[in-house]
Amino acid sequence: MTPKDLKAIVRTVPDFPAPGVQFRDITTLIGHGVGFAAAVGHLARLAQAAGAQAIAGMEARGFIFGAAVAVQLGVGFIPVRKPGKLPVATLGVDYVLEYGSDRLEIDPGAIAAGERVIIVDDLIATGGTALAAAALLRKAGAVVPTAIFAIDLPDLGGAAKLRADGIAVDALMQFPGD
Numbered sequence: 001m002t003p004k005d006l007k008a009i010v011r012t013v014p015d016f017p018a019p020g021v022q023f024r025d026i027t028t029l030i031g032h033g034v035g036f037a038a039a040v041g042h043l044a045r046l047a048q049a050a051g052a053q054a055i056a057g058m059e060a061r062g063f064i065f066g067a068a069v070a071v072q073l074g075v076g077f078i079p080v081r082k083p084g085k086l087p088v089a090t091l092g093v094d095y096v097l098e099y100g101s102d103r104l105e106i107d108p109g110a111i112a113a114g115e116r117v118i119i120v121d122d123l124i125a126t127g128g129t130a131l132a133a134a135a136l137l138r139k140a141g142a143v144v145p146t147a148i149f150a151i152d153l154p155d156l157g158g159a160a161k162l163r164a165d166g167i168a169v170d171a172l173m174q175f176p177g178d
């Protein structure tokens with residue numbers, strides 16, 4: 001299936017989780033066996049082209065795509081977690097979302113110095129989550145050249161912010177758009 005076919009499977013839910021937000025829901029995409037496999041295949045090709053030595057994914061939706069991509073490439077997966085979940089001393093950062101704020105944490109021991117880590121997530125909106133993840137991974141010694149998303153919401157400016165921070169951005173589809 002092409003990225004355009006995949007876009008037709010993503011569900012849009014208006015006014016969730018707050019009035020005015022068009023929620024781009026991947027539940028319908030990952031529930032479609034052929035579509036999910038195709039999405040992971042496209043993301044894995046992009047991550048391989050970026051020279052992935054490891055994949056990092058953000059809890060929770062980033063785990064779905066990131067872990068699948070890591071398995072497909074035969075590289076390790078680094079979980080970027082919501083607060084209080086990791087059983088070791090963590091590196092953490094607070095960040096702002098399209099509809100709230102949160103905190104991300106990683107185990108710094110999960111990253112080898114100079115390792116080329118590619119970020120994979122379901123969606124980029126304001127870029128707050130991906131920038132926070134990149135900052136954490138870099139602090140732990142990783143090189144973060146590229147971030148890859150199933151969905152980009154370019155009007156919210158996240159991809160542009162990542163590029164300004166020196167991170168290449170790839171996505172399978174954009175909303176709104178063709």
Ligand SMILES: O=P(O)(O)OC[C@H]1O[C@H](OP(=O)(O)OP(=O)(O)O)[C@H](O)[C@@H]1O
Binds near residue numbers: 125126128129
């Ligand atoms: O570019 P941003 O404005 O930071 O938004 C994108 C992030 O928002 C969503 O996660 P969310 O924090 O809603 O958590 P979830 O994966 O647990 O649903 C999505 O999965 C991205 O990680």
Ligand SMILES: Nc1ncnc2[nH]cnc12
Binds near residue numbers: 022
């Ligand atoms: N509009 C949106 N749809 C789905 N997930 C999101 N995360 C941040 N903004 C989002």
